[in-house]
Amino acid sequence: MSEVSALGEYSRRHAYKASRKRGKKLVRKGLLGVTFAVAVLYVLSASAQDMPWKGQNAQPPAAGTAVAADPAAAATTAAAGPAQPAPTPPELLGRLAFDKDQVILDDRQRQELDKIATRLRANPALRIMIDSYASPREGQASDARRISVKRAVALRKYLITKGLVQERISVRALGDTVADEPKDRADVMTL
Numbered sequence: 001m002s003e004v005s006a007l008g009e010y011s012r013r014h015a016y017k018a019s020r021k022r023g024k025k026l027v028r029k030g031l032l033g034v035t036f037a038v039a040v041l042y043v044l045s046a047s048a049q050d051m052p053w054k055g056q057n058a059q060p061p062a063a064g065t066a067v068a069a070d071p072a073a074a075a076t077t078a079a080a081g082p083a084q085p086a087p088t089p090p091e092l093l094g095r096l097a098f099d100k101d102q103v104i105l106d107d108r109q110r111q112e113l114d115k116i117a118t119r120l121r122a123n124p125a126l127r128i129m130i131d132s133y134a135s136p137r138e139g140q141a142s143d144a145r146r147i148s149v150k151r152a153v154a155l156r157k158y159l160i161t162k163g164l165v166q167e168r169i170s171v172r173a174l175g176d177t178v179a180d181e182p183k184d185r186a187d188v189m190t191l
Contacts, residue, residue, distance in 0.1 A: 090189040093119065093128065096155070098184040100135060103150040105158060113155065116188055117162035127191040129170045130155050135183035136176045145175035151186055 093116050096109045105113070120126055132152035136144035152171035160166050170191065176183065 088190070090129070090191065092187060092189050094188045096186045096188070097182050098134075098151060098186070100184055101147060102184070103147060103154060105154055110158065113158050113188075114162065117159055117164060120159075120164055120168065121162075127168045127170070129172065129189050129191050130186055131172050131174055131189065132186040133174050133178040133183060134176060141176055145173060148175050149173035155186055155188070 094112050096112055098109075116128070120128065130152050132148040132155070134144040134147040134151065152173045156166070156169050156171050159169055178185075
């Protein structure tokens, strides 16, 4: 391998580090969306794992030495990304029934949430979705939405007080969009 291609690998490493710093700076300034920046950093880190110079204090290859990674293969691997496992279907962890217009949790609901929190603490990779429903009053569908929001937030707050990280809990307040009974309820499902 020529000296020029060995130095090319070295400069590619510096370009990667510089692009990571630039991306983080743009996110801090609000000029780049966090989701996009995370995706860019993921692709960059995936391609960096295939490079022969990975590591914090790695030295550039010496002139005249062969570089193990093929740049075309590294680009193909970075574009494909790591193999993703098949998604698992959502599992219903609990169905919490509420009285009409009830927002505050009672003892029965707290016990059910304690069981769910125990299961989530045992499996740190598990994420949940709370779907909250409420039956409407006569002619006031917006009240059902408001009540379902308050229920979902109350459930989420309770789980957070039990030691769960809020990023693992997603909520949806669906108002009166449920067809089956009971209409005043919250479903806790895995994602």
